[in-house]
Amino acid sequence: AQRVTQPEKLLSVFKGAPVELKCNYSYSGSPELFWYVQYSRQRLQLLLRHISRESIKGFTADLNKGETSFHLKKPFAQEEDSAMYYCALRGGPYSGGGADGLTFGKGTHLIIQP
Amino acid sequence: GAGVSQSPRYKVAKRGQDVALRCDPISGHVSLFWYQQALGQGPEFLTYFQNEAQLDKSGLPSDRFFAERPEGSVSTLKIQRTQQEDSAVYLCASSKRSGLAGYTGELFFGEGSRLTVL
Incomplete structure (x- = not known):
C-alpha cells in the first residue's frame, strides 16, 4: 500500500531562518508528488508539484527517488508562511480515486515566529 | 461561483441522526472526490x-455512509445513524479528468463541512 509520512506535526522557526518540511513516501511505481497548503481559515490549495519543478512563494521541493523523499524547502521564512502543509502522492489505481486520487500525509503545522 | 462550494459549513447532529452534506464542484470538472479529515x-x-x-467507494468506513452524484454535477454525502466517531471535517474536491486538455493533476478543494456528533 502507498503511504505518505510527515514526521513533524509542528515546526517552529524564526522569520528569516531556513525552513525544511520533511516528506517521505512509499510507493512501488513512479509517483507524482504534491505539496498542499492550508492557511488559517482558508481552503486546502495546491502549493507545488514535483513535475513542474517550479518555485512557488520561494518554496521548492525535489523528488529524491533513492531516499523516497519530497522535502519542502525555503531559504528565508516569512511570517505569512505560517500554515498547515500536507504532502500528497498520486500513485496508481490503489491510491483511492483511481489514477486521479491523492494520498495525503498527516500534515505539518509550520509556525514562523517574528 | 468560481470554486468548489460545500454546505452546510457546520453541522451539529445528535447521535443516531441522519445528515446530508452537499458539494457543488467547479463547472466542467468531471472528477469529484470526498475526503474525511479528523482532528489533527x-x-x-x-x-x-x-x-x-x-468508480471507487473503498474508503467509505461503513454502510452508513452513502454518496451520490446523479447528474454528474452536485454530489451529496449522506451519513445515516451518525456516531461520535463520524465527527470530522468532510472535504469535497473536484478536478478535470486525467488525459484531457488542461489537466494539471490539481485537486480543487471546498472549504469543508464540519460535522460534530453529540
Missing part, C-alpha cells in the same frame, strides 16, 4: 466519482 489528521479518501459514476 490529513485528509482520508472516502469515495470518487467520474461524472455520475461512482
